[in-house]
Amino acid sequence: EPDRAWWKEASVYQVYPRSFNDSDGDGIGDLQGIRNRVDYFDELGVDVVWLCPVYDSPNVDMGYDIRDYRSVMDEMGTMGDWEGLLDDVHDRGMKLVMDLVVNHTSDEHEWFQQSRDPDGEKDDWYIWREGDPDEPPNNWISLFGGPAWTYDEGREAWYLHLFDEKQPDLNWENPDVREAIYDMMNFWLEKGIDGFRMDAISCISKPHGLPDADTGEDWFDMDLYFNGPRIHEFMQEMAAETYENYDVMLIGETPGADPEEAKKYYDDGVDMVVHFDHMDVTYGPGGKWSPDYVGMETLASAGDDALDEMLNTMDLADLQEAIRYWDEGVGDEWNCLYMGSHDQTRAVSRFGDAHDYHRESATLVATFLLTQRATPFLYQGDEIGMTNADWDREDIRDVEARGQVDILMEEHDVPYETIAPFVRNRSRDNARTPMQWDDSEHAGFTDGDPWIQVNDDYERINAERAMADPDSIFHYYRRLLDLRSESEVLVYGDTEYVLPDETYPNVWAHRRTLGDEAVLVVLNWQDEPRDVSGVEGVESPVLFGNYEQRDGTTLQPYEARICDLG
Numbered sequence: 001e002p003d004r005a006w007w008k009e010a011s012v013y014q015v016y017p018r019s020f021n022d023s024d025g026d027g028i029g030d031l032q033g034i035r036n037r038v039d040y041f042d043e044l045g046v047d048v049v050w051l052c053p054v055y056d057s058p059n060v061d062m063g064y065d066i067r068d069y070r071s072v073m074d075e076m077g078t079m080g081d082w083e084g085l086l087d088d089v090h091d092r093g094m095k096l097v098m099d100l101v102v103n104h105t106s107d108e109h110e111w112f113q114q115s116r117d118p119d120g121e122k123d124d125w126y127i128w129r130e131g132d133p134d135e136p137p138n139n140w141i142s143l144f145g146g147p148a149w150t151y152d153e154g155r156e157a158w159y160l161h162l163f164d165e166k167q168p169d170l171n172w173e174n175p176d177v178r179e180a181i182y183d184m185m186n187f188w189l190e191k192g193i194d195g196f197r198m199d200a201i202s203c204i205s206k207p208h209g210l211p212d213a214d215t216g217e218d219w220f221d222m223d224l225y226f227n228g229p230r231i232h233e234f235m236q237e238m239a240a241e242t243y244e245n246y247d248v249m250l251i252g253e254t255p256g257a258d259p260e261e262a263k264k265y266y267d268d269g270v271d272m273v274v275h276f277d278h279m280d281v282t283y284g285p286g287g288k289w290s291p292d293y294v295g296m297e298t299l300a301s302a303g304d305d306a307l308d309e310m311l312n313t314m315d316l317a318d319l320q321e322a323i324r325y326w327d328e329g330v331g332d333e334w335n336c337l338y339m340g341s342h343d344q345t346r347a348v349s350r351f352g353d354a355h356d357y358h359r360e361s362a363t364l365v366a367t368f369l370l371t372q373r374a375t376p377f378l379y380q381g382d383e384i385g386m387t388n389a390d391w392d393r394e395d396i397r398d399v400e401a402r403g404q405v406d407i408l409m410e411e412h413d414v415p416y417e418t419i420a421p422f423v424r425n426r427s428r429d430n431a432r433t434p435m436q437w438d439d440s441e442h443a444g445f446t447d448g449d450p451w452i453q454v455n456d457d458y459e460r461i462n463a464e465r466a467m468a469d470p471d472s473i474f475h476y477y478r479r480l481l482d483l484r485s486e487s488e489v490l491v492y493g494d495t496e497y498v499l500p501d502e503t504y505p506n507v508w509a510h511r512r513t514l515g516d517e518a519v520l521v522v523l524n525w526q527d528e529p530r531d532v533s534g535v536e537g538v539e540s541p542v543l544f545g546n547y548e549q550r551d552g553t554t555l556q557p558y559e560a561r562i563c564d565l566g
């Protein structure tokens with residue numbers, strides 16, 4: 001008997017509010033805009049909507065730099081609009097999950113402003129160190145590049161920021177800080193939300209004494225930043241002080257955690273953690289922003305298609321290893337899975353072939369995502385196959401990409417035209433271009449000037465067109481979500497990993513089994529046909545697939561099948 005829970009059976013749709021739908025023409029998505037599209041979620045068939053931050057913010061990191069936790073950002077509307085959205089979502093039987101960003105605030109938060117006074121009451125609310133203004137307290141670098149310390153001229157001291165300098169880290173060692181955060185969480189829980197997605201939550205406990213990190217010639221060990229000595233004490237206290245008595249969904253974003261560590265978060269009260277290994281498989285050996293990755297020279301001289309291939313090297317065996325590691329690693333506990341998010345590039349560009357097999361590969365990725373033993377997270381726009389874009393330097397909005405481009409240009413002397421393909425392939429902006437609603441100006445996202453460029457392909461790829469076409473990626477997602485919500489084996493079944501192997505390096509297959517029910521999922525993850533007659537069960541009746549015309553045991557390019565093994 002499976003250990004059932006609503007949040008295991010649910011599917012989650014992630015909304016990036018700034019880029020979803022603008023109702024008032026200021027070029028920035030807003031809450032009323034989301035309200036106008038609530039039926040879209042319902043039609044797609046998702047159960048939970050997760051909203052990225054909508055709190056008051058100067059938007060250096062697009063809402064992940066919060067100035068006031070208890071009010072809504074002006075550009076997005078009012079608390080009344082937010083309450084209306086909560087009701088609209090609930091009225092349709094769906095749930096609403098909010099982002100919880102408590103590793104850091106904005107430097108414009110009043111807590112930080114007060115903390116700049118060394119004699120004030122909040123002097124210890126952030127992580128301050130006195131010292132030589134030319135010599136940071138340790139060697140830490142920020143996750144966005146550059147030093148993790150900034151010298152504050154006002155207080156004449158350094159403060160720590162694991163992210164941007166306008167995102168100072170809160171001092172969780174201070175019980176007053178923790179209490180203020182728990183109060184704020186209860187404020188939202190009492191409003192009736194259905195869960196939190198806990199941003200960078202593995203970073204909140206810092207190592208005692210803030211020691212230097214180990215470094216080598218071209219690596220830097222960030223392990224010290226994550227899962228610090230008091231993390232589980234803080235997490236347990238948080239649970240007891242806030243959500244323990246609510247029936248809510250807790251999603252911990254835990255960079256640096258492995259499955260063993262994840263289990264400790266589960267014991268604390270977290271339901272699932274966001275892991276990253278399956279995303280890393282597309283980066284190649286140099287990591288996300290390494291200038292040494294394939295060599296800037298090679299990048300510069302390659303053509304478009306060659307580049308795409310070079311930057312999108314994925315070995316299916318690595319993908320299997322990453323998925324399996326988490327699936328088997330958490331044992332009886334639960335995972336979530338995503339193929340795209342606001343921090344990642346577009347799923348079809350990354351894992352599929354957005355040029356020649358747009359529909360086929362996007363639906364293959366959908367089949368992969370929705371048939372794993374994990375709560376699926378869909379990212380806005382991936383359900384219509386939105387793609388990565390080209391970026392001029394001045395159009396980059398992502399604080400991470402901008403910082404990394406500056407480093408590559410200024411410290412490594414690389415011209416922008418050499419970096420541009422890298423930005424197309426790596427920048428978080430690719431996920432943040434406006435949602436493509438229709439083929440009217442600015443893709444129907446806004447009547448004004450969009451805050452970030454609209455992808456050029458919106459006349460071809462947009463929701464209106466997708467909804468009108470029964471064979472579209474959108475309807476494929478809809479039907480498959482429907483199937484998943486009615487299928488115990490797809491939700492709770494155990495997984496056996498079948499392919500890839502030496503004979504079929506570019507074919508994925510896994511089997512799900514629950515009691516006497518079983519299905520086989522086979523995905524031809526390449527742009528050419530492949531006969532898979534050697535795979536056991538592949539001749540069983542096809543329950544679901546992305547090709548209408550099937551050719552026996554030969555899979556077409558990017559063909560996906562779910563076979564019913566009885």
Ligand code: TEU
Pocket residue numbers: 061064065101143163199200253255342343400428
């Ligand atoms: O991301 C935390 C995190 O782990 C990042 O290092 C993430 O992997 C990186 O952005 C990928 O490029 C969260 C949010 O999801 C992100 O949008 C925020 O910028 C970040 O926290 C700071 O709040």
